[in-house]
Amino acid sequence: MRYLRQLFVSAVLTMAAVPVGCGPEAPGDAEQASDGGSISLALVAGGSSGAVYRLSNAWFELSGPTHRRLHGDGDATEITEVLPVGRYDVMLEPGWVLERWSGAGYVPVEAGLTSPNPLSIVVRQSLLSTAVFTFWVTDDVVSFDQGTLGVVVAVDDVTPAREDAADACNNRVDEDVDGLVDCADPDCQVQPFCTSTTPLIDDFEDGDFADALPRANSFLPFIGPWATYSDGTIPWIEMFPVAGPASPTALGISSPAVPSGSGAGVALTLDVWPADASAFEGIRFKIRSQASPVRFEVGMFPIVGNGCSPCDRHGVDLSPGPEWATVEVRWSELEQEGWSGGSWPFEPWSIVDLRWHTPAGQPVGFEIDDVELF
Template sequence: MRHLRQLFVCSVLAIAAIPVGCTADAPDDAEQESEVGSLSLALVGNSSSGATYRLSQAWFDIYGLTARTIYGGGDTPALTEVLPVGPYDVMLRPGWVLERWTGGGYQPVSASLTSANPTWVYIGEGATSTVAFQFRADGDVVSVGHGRLDIVIGVDDTTPLREDTDVACSNGYDDDGDGRPDCSDPDCQWMPFCGPVGEDTDWECSNGYDDDMDGLADCSDPDCQGYPFCAPVREDTDWACSNGADDDMDGLADCADPDCQWYSFCSPWREDTDAACSNGYDDDGDGLADCADPECQWMPYCMPVREDTDWTCSNGADDDGDGFVDCSDADCQSQPYCMSWREDTDWACSNGSDDDADGLTDCSDPDCGWLPVCAMPGLVIEDFEDGDFLFSAPYAGSAPPFTGPWVTYDDGTVPPVNLFSVPGPFSSTALAAHSPGVPSASGAGVTLSFDMWPVDVSSFQGIRFHIRGQGTQVRFDVGTLLTTPEGGLCSACYDSHGIDLWVGTEWVTVELRWWDLIQQGWGTLVPFEPWSVMNLNWRTPVGQPLRIEIDDVQLF
């Protein structure tokens, strides 16, 4: 007896965490499975601190076997899109907004996208895949998009097989067994694959061709009259509302046109950011400037000085003016500097002392087990302990292919950058790159350029190094064949995959996974390929003096 079988692979929002059971009968020879899946992106997620965030004003471009664009607004908890089986790239367009739940509503926050964009995913038949985008906001790491494939597969054996879908009409088979495959079957005549070429999309109405062969091309064809390319010029974008012209010819230019009233250029100035609350001006014109304006009361610049951080509790000053200095102030009692000695920092776990007096010293103390200094050693590329500085600039001391010279570079406005040795974080030797000048064109820094190019680091999770500076931003990036001119594959080169670090005056250990590194976006957009690494770079941006000290560079 012929019967109906359906297989369900269920999708559940990551934030709901509700298990759903799925069952299926055993297949028979007559069944055919659908070669499509659903890509599901959750737009609400939680950070590691437990805060809830949502992504709004988000446009996603999906391209692979087919191309789609989907949009998620502030009231959209998840997006689902049906796609043919195969590989895809999912790209989040600029203009997205990350919002944080405050208990009474969502509030936009300043955030940066730290995951790869675009993100690769494979839509598998009968399988489950995950796409996630990660952001950093207010010190939180937020992941959204933990969606799963939503695939429904069905075969109805109670009626004859049909050939009236776009998939069935383009697969080269006579699916319903009537002797007429694909577009030769009348059942397929209304399917997009078999339908006549039209001229009723924005692309077809702007390509310079008469696509539907009716003698009228593009905007001269009535079929195109409602499409953006052929629509009259409008004055409802930030650019059109600030160019000094009456774009839509209604007699009202820019901010005088009601169409412009909601755009940024025409909206009233606000005074609710740290910059606006500290510039000495009444930015929003309400008669109250900076900290005198109630809108500024929660901004860091206008908040009262406090004495409840490790730095303020150890500087010898009465920061909050309550008559109690440092550890004598009750506000400092929970800060590390004022607490009893502990042995759970990189420094305390490497100084040869039993700091917490528990009879266990440094890495033999379980409190130190999870710190980088006590972690299993990786492949050391350079520790600057092999006498490189005796005769010339240092040369990477690891075995090939991880060898090559350390070189400096600048933008031509910096006095020559000096390379020399300084004491490292653990009484060892470290590399220092200093220049008193301030670069004004493209920055300055230091590079390790490998002799054997390209170098394959795909068997390692990432890179670890010690670094010290002077309280400025340092950009670390990794050049590959796809981002350097030597590969011959980039038209706008040197936009390497990397990350911006804030480097203080004390030694810190930085540990980065390859997937933490992203491009800045001004060059040729390409995926990160760990098997084609050309160089490692540390640099300061334009406007900041160069002062970088590095030690113990290793892969882990």
């Protein structure tokens, strides 16, 4: 397991029709909705060793179609609340205490929250959804199912969580619970992408063309395959090595025909996404083209809270010439294409892919090199 010495507290949502009435037991928000559900947050877990854990002084703030603030004290085993359907952010507020039963009473244990906080959940009619708060804790293995809600709690006893591995330094999570996330944590300074002032995504000097599928593998998490794509009106697009502006190799893209639909080009699709580039102003690359314009686009997915799945692309039109030139695109310059039917801001922490393409009616023929963040 990646999180070490962890306690998983699952908040399970069970959907049901909520009766609407004007009696004293009908919640005010439920009176306004014909369909609803309930959220149940487990606070107690039993361990295979006989130990029992509980989360006390737990305040949960729910924001969504309605706003609720729920409290679990030392005597509660769970919290249940009726809610209208919709998307909610569930925040575990500071001040919680994790305790273990000692035989004579509950005793606080050392623990820390490692999961994202708040968590985003969706209450849907007749479906079961789960939000999981993750903690690190000590010495026990616990697996617990409670009632019909399927509440699960588990503890894995290994070693304290660390934040210095490549994947731990790129996931927006504070694994070692020191208040510092990813590259802001000194432990992550062993990773080259946390120390580089100009993180290189690909300079096409790392054996990209040794195999049939070129890959970018210079800067985590911006690793993945390069691939061509088109609107289907041209026979094929070719990727091939060309001489770079100041290096042996760059990436060339060409087709023997001109697309007549929406265009064609090349994309870097990330192996692990979303990739977080919010610490940078934008992206820089070298480009030249015999055909103009070339459009550069960034895909992003998902954005919590706006119902966008996936969100459409944000991009900018370029006018490269036949000579190599360096282009810098700031995140603030990207404009939404607008095909998703909504208006979503560009979020640089949720990048899925990078694309360069020529539009319909333009020959597919350009070259790129030295793709990096700045």
